[in-house]
Amino acid sequence: MTDETQFRPQARAPRGFADKRAAVLRAERRIVEAVSGVYEAWGFEALDTGAFEYADALGKFLPDADRPNEGVFALQDDDEQWMALRYDLTAPLARFAAENWETLPKPYRRYAFGPVWRNEKPGPGRFRQFIQCDADTVGSARPEADAEIIAMAAAGLEAAGLTRGQAVMKINNRKLLNGLLTTAGVESNGQKLAVLRAVDKLDRLGTDGVRLLLGEGRKDESGAFTKGAGLNAKAAESVLAFLKAGAETRGGTLSALSNVIGGSAEGDEGLEELARIDAALKGLGVADDQALFDPSIVRGLEYYTGAVFEADLLIETLDEAGKPMRFGSVGGGGRYDDLVARFTGQPVPATGFSFGVSRLAAALRAAGRAEADAVRGPVVVIAFDQAHMAEYFSVTRELRAAGIAAEVYLGSSGMKAQMKYADRRLAPAAIMLGGDEIAAGTVTIKDLDLGRELSSQIADNAAWKAERPGQQTIPRAGLVAAIRAIVGDKA
Amino acid sequence: MTDETQFRPQARAPRGFADKRAAVLRAERRIVEAVSGVYEAWGFEALDTGAFEYADALGKFLPDADRPNEGVFALQDDDEQWMALRYDLTAPLARFAAENWETLPKPYRRYAFGPVWRNEKPGPGRFRQFIQCDADTVGSARPEADAEIIAMAAAGLEAAGLTRGQAVMKINNRKLLNGLLTTAGVESNGQKLAVLRAVDKLDRLGTDGVRLLLGEGRKDESGAFTKGAGLNAKAAESVLAFLKAGAETRGGTLSALSNVIGGSAEGDEGLEELARIDAALKGLGVADDQALFDPSIVRGLEYYTGAVFEADLLIETLDEAGKPMRFGSVGGGGRYDDLVARFTGQPVPATGFSFGVSRLAAALRAAGRAEADAVRGPVVVIAFDQAHMAEYFSVTRELRAAGIAAEVYLGSSGMKAQMKYADRRLAPAAIMLGGDEIAAGTVTIKDLDLGRELSSQIADNAAWKAERPGQQTIPRAGLVAAIRAIVGDKA
Numbered sequence: 001m002t003d004e005t006q007f008r009p010q011a012r013a014p015r016g017f018a019d020k021r022a023a024v025l026r027a028e029r030r031i032v033e034a035v036s037g038v039y040e041a042w043g044f045e046a047l048d049t050g051a052f053e054y055a056d057a058l059g060k061f062l063p064d065a066d067r068p069n070e071g072v073f074a075l076q077d078d079d080e081q082w083m084a085l086r087y088d089l090t091a092p093l094a095r096f097a098a099e100n101w102e103t104l105p106k107p108y109r110r111y112a113f114g115p116v117w118r119n120e121k122p123g124p125g126r127f128r129q130f131i132q133c134d135a136d137t138v139g140s141a142r143p144e145a146d147a148e149i150i151a152m153a154a155a156g157l158e159a160a161g162l163t164r165g166q167a168v169m170k171i172n173n174r175k176l177l178n179g180l181l182t183t184a185g186v187e188s189n190g191q192k193l194a195v196l197r198a199v200d201k202l203d204r205l206g207t208d209g210v211r212l213l214l215g216e217g218r219k220d221e222s223g224a225f226t227k228g229a230g231l232n233a234k235a236a237e238s239v240l241a242f243l244k245a246g247a248e249t250r251g252g253t254l255s256a257l258s259n260v261i262g263g264s265a266e267g268d269e270g271l272e273e274l275a276r277i278d279a280a281l282k283g284l285g286v287a288d289d290q291a292l293f294d295p296s297i298v299r300g301l302e303y304y305t306g307a308v309f310e311a312d313l314l315i316e317t318l319d320e321a322g323k324p325m326r327f328g329s330v331g332g333g334g335r336y337d338d339l340v341a342r343f344t345g346q347p348v349p350a351t352g353f354s355f356g357v358s359r360l361a362a363a364l365r366a367a368g369r370a371e372a373d374a375v376r377g378p379v380v381v382i383a384f385d386q387a388h389m390a391e392y393f394s395v396t397r398e399l400r401a402a403g404i405a406a407e408v409y410l411g412s413s414g415m416k417a418q419m420k421y422a423d424r425r426l427a428p429a430a431i432m433l434g435g436d437e438i439a440a441g442t443v444t445i446k447d448l449d450l451g452r453e454l455s456s457q458i459a460d461n462a463a464w465k466a467e468r469p470g471q472q473t474i475p476r477a478g479l480v481a482a483i484r485a486i487v488g489d490k491a
Numbered sequence: 492m493t494d495e496t497q498f499r500p501q502a503r504a505p506r507g508f509a510d511k512r513a514a515v516l517r518a519e520r521r522i523v524e525a526v527s528g529v530y531e532a533w534g535f536e537a538l539d540t541g542a543f544e545y546a547d548a549l550g551k552f553l554p555d556a557d558r559p560n561e562g563v564f565a566l567q568d569d570d571e572q573w574m575a576l577r578y579d580l581t582a583p584l585a586r587f588a589a590e591n592w593e594t595l596p597k598p599y600r601r602y603a604f605g606p607v608w609r610n611e612k613p614g615p616g617r618f619r620q621f622i623q624c625d626a627d628t629v630g631s632a633r634p635e636a637d638a639e640i641i642a643m644a645a646a647g648l649e650a651a652g653l654t655r656g657q658a659v660m661k662i663n664n665r666k667l668l669n670g671l672l673t674t675a676g677v678e679s680n681g682q683k684l685a686v687l688r689a690v691d692k693l694d695r696l697g698t699d700g701v702r703l704l705l706g707e708g709r710k711d712e713s714g715a716f717t718k719g720a721g722l723n724a725k726a727a728e729s730v731l732a733f734l735k736a737g738a739e740t741r742g743g744t745l746s747a748l749s750n751v752i753g754g755s756a757e758g759d760e761g762l763e764e765l766a767r768i769d770a771a772l773k774g775l776g777v778a779d780d781q782a783l784f785d786p787s788i789v790r791g792l793e794y795y796t797g798a799v800f801e802a803d804l805l806i807e808t809l810d811e812a813g814k815p816m817r818f819g820s821v822g823g824g825g826r827y828d829d830l831v832a833r834f835t836g837q838p839v840p841a842t843g844f845s846f847g848v849s850r851l852a853a854a855l856r857a858a859g860r861a862e863a864d865a866v867r868g869p870v871v872v873i874a875f876d877q878a879h880m881a882e883y884f885s886v887t888r889e890l891r892a893a894g895i896a897a898e899v900y901l902g903s904s905g906m907k908a909q910m911k912y913a914d915r916r917l918a919p920a921a922i923m924l925g926g927d928e929i930a931a932g933t934v935t936i937k938d939l940d941l942g943r944e945l946s947s948q949i950a951d952n953a954a955w956k957a958e959r960p961g962q963q964t965i966p967r968a969g970l971v972a973a974i975r976a977i978v979g980d981k982a
Binding site for chain 2: 008018019020021022025041046052053056074083099107117140148284345375377390391394403407410425
C-alpha cells in the first residue's frame with residue numbers, strides 16, 4: 001500500500017475535536033453510568049436517536065435556506081434534503097415524541113446521553129463535539145414534573161460524585177417577570193426580551209449596570225453604548241426589587257415574591273407553580289440548601305415557557321491566573337411547552353434538564369475527585385524468550401481468571417525497555433519468568449509502585465541495584481496470591 | 492413560538508437512521524460493557540476520537556477531489572478542508588497512533604466503541620449509522636499479537652453472552668495463498684486479486700464455480716459472464732487443494748497446509764506465523780473448537796497483510812421466509828502493517844478485530860438471550876388527588892432508597908388510564924394511596940403481573956372485579972417490604 005500512495009496525509013484531528021484517552025473516558029463514563037442509574041430509578045427510560053436530523057426539524061432553519069450551515073454541521077442528502085448533526089438532545093426528543101406521540105405511554109419520560117455537535121470556532125477548552133446527558137418529561141403540565149426533574153438532577157449530581165453542599169439547584173419561573181412587566185405596562189415582546197437580556201447580566205454588571213440597561217442604556221469602559229430596555233424608573237425599580245427577592249429558604253423567597261409580584265394573572269400563576277414545586281420538593285426530601293428559588297436565573301433567552309433552573313457549583317477552583325473562582329453552572333433546564341407543537345400543532349407540555357458531561361468531569365476534578373479515575377495498567381509479563389511465550393500467556397490467563405488485568409509484553413525490545421513500558425502503563429507489577437525461574441519452578445515478581453518508592457529513598461544507584469527493591473522470587477504456585485496481595489493494595 | 496412559526500416540519504428521522512429505545516439500548520450497552528471489561532482485563536486501554544476526520548486521513552480520497560462524498564458523510568470546513576464522519580474505527584486509530592507515536596507506550600493497545608457512519612443507500616436492516624467495537628495492537632509484528640486478539644475476541648463474544656460452541660474464530664493468513672501463487676508463477680497483483688475474489692465466492696458458488704473463476708471465467712444462470720483470474724489448470728487445482736486443507740484441529744490443518752504450500756518463502760512465513768499463533772492460543776487456553784484454521788477465509792480484498800480472522804456464529808436462525816439459516820459472521824479482523832505508514836512513511840505493524848454491536852445483539856436475540864434485556868418499568872404510584880402529591884413523592888423516595896425504581900404518575904388522566912399507563916410501562920406493581928388509605932394509615936398495592944395472570948383465568952368480568960386479583964391493602968409501614976417481595980420475584 002505504502003508504495004502505491006505518493007501522497008502522505010498529515011496525521012492530525014480536525015480542529016475542535018478531541019482525542020480522549022483512558023483517564024478522561026473513565027471519568028466521563030463513570031458520570032454517565034451513575035447518572036443513568038439514578039434516572040432509571042426515577043422511572044425514566046433510555047432513548048438514543050441518530051446523529052443526524054433533517055435541518056428543518058432542528059428548528060433553526062427554513063427548509064429553503066441555501067446552505068443552512070450556521071452553527072451546525074449540515075450537508076445535503078442525495079435526495080437534496082438538508083440534514084444536520086444534532087446540536088443538542090432536546091430537538092431530537094421533540095421530533096421523536098411528535099413522530100411517535102400516539103403510541104408512547106404518556107407522560108413520556110426519557111433520558112439520553114451522547115455527543116452533540118456545534119459548528120463554532122474552536123478554542124482552548126471550546127470543542128465542536130461534546131457529550132450531553134438529558135432527562136425530560138414530555139406530556140405533563142404539572143409543576144410536580146418540574147420539581148421531579150429538579151430533584152432528580154440534584155440526585156444525579158450527587159451520584160456523580162458531588163457531595164452535599166458542593167452544588168445547588170437554582171429555580172425561577174419565566175411567568176413571574178412576565179407578569180411583573182405586564183403589570184408595569186410593558187406589552188411588546190421585544191421590550192420583554194431586552195429586560196431578560198439585562199437581567200442576565202446581573203452577575204457581571206451588578207445592580208447599577210442592570211439598572212442602566214433596564215432604562216435608557218449603558219456605556220461600558222471602552223465607551224461603547226448598549227441600548228437599554230427603555231423601562232421607566234418605577235418599572236425598573238420593581239424589576240430590581242424582584243431580582244433581590246431571593247431568600248435563604250424557598251418559603252422565604254415565596255413570601256418575598258408575593259409582595260413584589262402580585263396583581264397579574266401570569267405572575268400569580270408563576271407563584272402558584274413555584275409553591276407546588278416547593279411542596280413536591282419537600283415530599284422528595286430536597287432541602288433548602290439543595291434547591292432554592294432565585295429570581296435572577298434567566299437560562300437563555302427564548303425557548304422556555306415556565307419554570308427554569310440551573311445547577312450551580314459552589315466549589316471554588318483556580319482560574320488560569322491562579323486566582324480562586326466559582327466554577328458556576330454545569331447544567332440547566334426548564335419547561336418548554338412549544339417544542340413538540342412545532343411538529344404537531346397541538347400543545348404538548350414538556351420539561352427537562354441537561355448537563356455537559358465533560359464540564360461536570362472538570363468540576364469533579366476541581367472538587368478533588370480525579371484520584372478515583374486514575375487508570376492503572378495491567379500486570380505485565382516480561383517476554384524474555386520466544387520459546388517460552390506460551391508459558392507467559394498461560395500466566396496472564398491465570399491472572400485474568402483471578403480477576404486481575406494482565407498482558408504479555410508483545411514488542412521486540414529488551415528487558416530494560418519492557419520494564420520502562422510497564423512503568424509507563426502504570427502497571428502495579430511486572431512478572432519475570434526467565435529460563436532459571438522456569439527450571440526452578442519459581443517466578444520473580446516486582447512490585448513497581450513499591451520499587452519506585454524504595455528507589456527514591458536509596459540514593460546510591462549501586463546499592464539500589466543490589467537491593468532490587470520490591471522484588472521477590474517465589475514458588476510458581478504462589479503467583480496469583482502474591483500478585484493479588486500487591487494489586488489488592490492498589491484497587 | 493407556535494404562532495410565530497407558519498412552517499410546520501414533518502416529524503421524521505432521516506433515512507437510514509434509527510431511533511433506539513430502552514430494550515435495544517440495554518442489549519447493546521450490556522454487550523459493550525461486557526466486552527470492554529474483557530478488553531481492559533487483557534491490558535487494552537480505552538480511546539475515543541471525534542466523529543470527524545480530515546477526508547485525506549480516511550485514506551479513501553485524494554485531497555483535491557471535488558466533493559469526496561462517496562460512501563462517507565463529508566463536508567467542507569470553514570477553512571476549505573474536507574472533513575468526513577468516520578466510517579470505521581481503524582482509520583481514526585491509524586491517524587491517532589501516527590500523530591502520537593513518539594509519546595505512546597509501545598506496543599500501543601487500545602479498544603474503542605462508538606458510532607460509525609456510511610453514506611450508503613439505506614434499506615431494511617441496513618443503517619447509515621451503527622456501533623462498532625474494536626481492539627487493536629499497534630507496534631507489534633509478533634504473530635502472538637494476532638493470537639492474543641483472536642483469543643480476546645473469543646473471550647469477548649463469550650462475555651457478551653454467546654456460550655461455548657455458538658461461535659468459532661476462523662483464522663487464515665494472506666501469505667499462504669500469495670506464496671502458493673508465486674510458486675505457481677502468478678506475479679501480477681491484479682491476477683492475485685482476481686484469485687482472492689474468486690476464493691471469496693466459495694460459500695456461494697461451491698468448488699466448481701470457483702474453479703471456473705480461477706480459470707477463464709464463469710457464465711451465471713442469467714447468461715452474464717464473469718471474467719476469471721486466468722490461472723492454468725494446475726495452478727487452479729493447487730488453489731482448490733489449498734482451500735480444502737482445513738481440518739478439525741489447528742494442528743491437522745497446519746500439517747495439511749505444509750503439504751499444499753511449501754516452496755515459497757512467503758508461504759513458509761505464513762505457515763510459521765500460523766504455527767506461532769497456534770502455540771500462543773494453546774497457552775491462552777483456546778481450544779480447537781473455539782479457534783480453527785480455515786484457508787478459505789478472505790476478509791475483504793486489500794488492506795490486510797498477514798493473518799486474517801473472522802468470528803462466525805454457528806447458531807441457526809430463521810430467514811425472512813422462515814427457513815433455517817446460519818447467522819454467519821459477526822466480526823472480523825487481521826493484520827494491517829501499512830495503515831499507520833500512510834502517515835509516517837515508517838512501517839508500523841498492527842493487528843486488530845472489529846465487530847458490529849447491533850449485529851451481535853441480533854445474534855444474541857436469535858440465540859435466545861432477549862429475555863435478559865427485557866426492560867421493566869418502575870413501580871407506579873397512582874395520583875388520585877393533588878392535595879396528596881407530596882405524600883406520593885414521599886413513597887417513591889422510600890422505594891428508591893430501598894433500590895426499587897419508582898415514579899408518581901404525572902399526567903392528568905383518571906385512575907383507569909393511570910393503571911393502563913403502569914401496564915404499558917411494564918411496571919411490576921401499582922401503589923394506591925387514596926384518602927381512605929391515608930386516613931387509615933394503610934396502602935393498597937396491586938401486583939400487575941399477578942393481576943394479569945389471574946384475570947386471564949377468571950372468565951367472569953364481574954367476579955374479576957369483586958376479587959381484585961393480585962391486590963392487597965396493608966399497613967403503610969409495610970410498604971417497602973411488600974413491594975420488595977413483588978419486585979424480587981421479577982428481577
